[in-house]
Amino acid sequence: MFEEEYFFTCPHCWEEISMLLDVTIPRQNYVEDCEVCCNPLHIFYRADEEGISEFDVRPAQA
Numbered sequence: 001m002f003e004e005e006y007f008f009t010c011p012h013c014w015e016e017i018s019m020l021l022d023v024t025i026p027r028q029n030y031v032e033d034c035e036v037c038c039n040p041l042h043i044f045y046r047a048d049e050e051g052i053s054e055f056d057v058r059p060a061q062a
Contacts, residue, residue, distance in 0.1 A: 003023065004020070004052060005019070006020075008055065008057055011041070011059050012041075013034060015036040019043070023047035025047065028044065028047075029043070030043055039059065040059070043056075043057055044057075
């Protein structure tokens, strides 16, 4: 497993946070809580041999 740190802004609290993303899996789609405000985030990203090629974060639907 190879992880890459990725920085982004939480769409709930607008704080900049970071996550370690596993770039050995080409596509990820999951829900994880913000480390600052604890609200759920829907995370989507794609990775290729150069690292993160696409990233999207949105508030997760309850």
